[in-house]
Amino acid sequence: MSEHHDHHQDDTPHASFSGYMIGFLLSVFLTAIPFWLVMGGVFESKGTTAVIILAFAAVQVVVHMIYFLHMNFHSEGGWNMLSLLFTAVLLFITLFGSLWVMYNMNVLMMPGMM
Amino acid sequence: MSQSVAANTNLNFIARDHHAPNGTLFGFWLYLMSDCLIFAALFATYGVLSQSYAGGPTGAELFDLPLVALNTAFLLFSSITYGFAMLQMQQGKRQGTMIWLAITGLLGAAFLAVELYEFSHLLHVGAGPQRSAYWSAFFTLVGTHGLHVTIGLIWLVTLLVQLKKHGLIPENRRRLFCLSMFWHFLDVIWIGVFTFVYLMGSMA
Structure with a gap:
């Protein structure tokens, strides 16, 4: 897959179309659901809603880190x-x-x- | 980078005065981490002052969530279009890189336009930064993010000119990569803003 690479590209992480698309689709879900929960008033309890949307935000930050910023160990x-x-x-x-x-x-x- | 190869050619590296691989990228990453701490302080300030309305309007009364959702969509789409620009760059296609970069810039400009419209509306109804500690903290936090996007846009236009003049030379690839980190980082900060400020603010 990386045959066409020349040497000076090796110092930047390799990105792929599928990686960006997975990250994007996950982000859309992780963004849309919190907005829906708040705008639709899905849960009676504000505390429940707050905990859930904070959890969604934390997961989305990780998704962005992995798929967009290509973070790894x-x-x-x-x-x-x-x-x-x-x-x-x-x-x-x-x-x-x-x-x-x-x-x-x-x-x-x-x-x-x- | 293979360690053994690097060790064997160590002398060559020095002789050719080679840059440490990824030096700039790692340095830029450290800058982003320090920038993250600025936002941490601003988020903490906003959190502490989140009830300090001084008898004035609250966020829940004035936030327009559909508008925020639109803005979030602009920024999220601009992240994926920047990703497409990077893919075009990897394939060595200057034209494609520039087109996707320009689309990213337009989405960023749309984001800023909506944000400025929102700010002017808030000022118009008397919820300016001078109204209460809450609105001071709100404008500082959201405004600082908006300022970052503005600087990212200036950088993006500069890079378009560079690409037009010099093409996909190693220097421009490095710059494109730094801007990609900056742009995606701003999207990460925006996740915090729309969750912490707008969504939770609307429930308060």
């Missing part, structure tokens, strides 16, 4: 993945740390405003 000898995981850890700490700390500050120190 081999590229750059694993450094791509390592830096991504490091970023994900920082992202988690920043997001959930901020929300957790600030929520408790509000509850404990300004009970009248909640």
